[in-house]
Amino acid sequence: MAGGGGGIEKGEPDFQIAPMVDVLLVILIFFMIITSAQVLNIDKTIKLPIAAEALKKDDSRAEAIVNVRWDPAGNVASFNFQDKLYSKSADLVEPLRTAKIQGEKNAAEKAGQNPEFRVVIRGDRDVPALFVSQAMNCAAEVGISDISFSTVNHD
Amino acid sequence: MKPFPIDDEGTLGFQIAPMVDVVFVIMLFFMVMAGAVKVEKELLSRLPGSAESSTPTEFNDETIINISDEGEVSLNEDPLDTVDSVDLPQLKATLMRIKENADNAKQPAVVTIVSDQHAKYSRTIDVLNALAVAKITNVTFNVNDD
Numbered sequence: 001m002a003g004g005g006g007g008i009e010k011g012e013p014d015f016q017i018a019p020m021v022d023v024l025l026v027i028l029i030f031f032m033i034i035t036s037a038q039v040l041n042i043d044k045t046i047k048l049p050i051a052a053e054a055l056k057k058d059d060s061r062a063e064a065i066v067n068v069r070w071d072p073a074g075n076v077a078s079f080n081f082q083d084k085l086y087s088k089s090a091d092l093v094e095p096l097r098t099a100k101i102q103g104e105k106n107a108a109e110k111a112g113q114n115p116e117f118r119v120v121i122r123g124d125r126d127v128p129a130l131f132v133s134q135a136m137n138c139a140a141e142v143g144i145s146d147i148s149f150s151t152v153n154h155d
Numbered sequence: 156m157k158p159f160p161i162d163d164e165g166t167l168g169f170q171i172a173p174m175v176d177v178v179f180v181i182m183l184f185f186m187v188m189a190g191a192v193k194v195e196k197e198l199l200s201r202l203p204g205s206a207e208s209s210t211p212t213e214f215n216d217e218t219i220i221n222i223s224d225e226g227e228v229s230l231n232e233d234p235l236d237t238v239d240s241v242d243l244p245q246l247k248a249t250l251m252r253i254k255e256n257a258d259n260a261k262q263p264a265v266v267t268i269v270s271d272q273h274a275k276y277s278r279t280i281d282v283l284n285a286l287a288v289a290k291i292t293n294v295t296f297n298v299n300d301d
Contacts, residue, residue, distance in 0.1 A: 017175070020175070024182065031189050034189050048195065053287040053288050057197050124276070127276045149280060151195070151284075152194065
């Protein structure tokens with residue numbers, strides 16, 4: 001049998017299937033990882049706006065995710081935070097305050113984590129700006145100044 | 156021809172060719188899916204007001220971007236781009252000039268977005284996207300209650 005180099009018998013290299021299978025499996029794993037890396041599992045009723053220049057999401061931070069839903073049939077907006085639905089933004093303040101205290105406490109216990117708590121606003125693309133502003137006001141009332149807006153890279 | 160080659164000891168031999176076929180099909184599936192995958196990203200903003208400062212704040216020339224209820228974008232009351240334009244090329248070009256001038260003057264470029272309360276949130280994101288292109292980070296967001 002020829003050596004590991006190329007299996008040359010009678011002057012012609014043999015086709016080695018084992019390294020090809022290795023490479024195929026590596027490529028397969030690569031594509032499996034990149035397709036399942038991002039799972040939009042937070043609130044699928046929301047159609048996020050598109051922004052090409054947005055940055056990669058920083059998942060290492062302590063954060064609260066506020067979903068701003070829009071019902072175009074009833075022209076009604078609602079806020080979804082920690083799987084609870086709020087019709088008025090003012091009702092968000094206390095849950096946000098609790099989440100901030102808990103998030104900062106958890107971040108302090110973990111070494112190397114950014115201790116600053118932030119709010120991620122996931123607003124529907126059709127929601128009037130007023131309701132996003134109300135969610136931002138709630139964050140400001142609790143003392144959170146670091147706010148980011150969720151977007152998607154394409155439709 | 157037998158479907159599976161059976162060796163002298165009566166055990167089934169491992170067939171690599173069908174396995175490679177299956178792996179190819181799975182790989183093709185994931186390659187096609189990789190192009191269509193939606194990635195959630197973020198546009199950053201920082202609310203003013205909570206910054207602690209011991210020195211007086213210097214007020215620079217502030218740029219105000221208005222968004223009307225129909226989605227018309229105007230910069231310091233000059234309308235730019237069309238209502239249908241998502242990329243906002245004129246706004247991007249103007250903001251890049253403003254940023255360049257501010258950098259030359261060694262001052263921060265400060266922009267305030269004033270949106271009509273009925274304007275769609277996606278229009279605010281279009282403007283924030285244009286600001287991200289111009290690398291302007293000092294942004295405040297306001298909603299016009301009138």
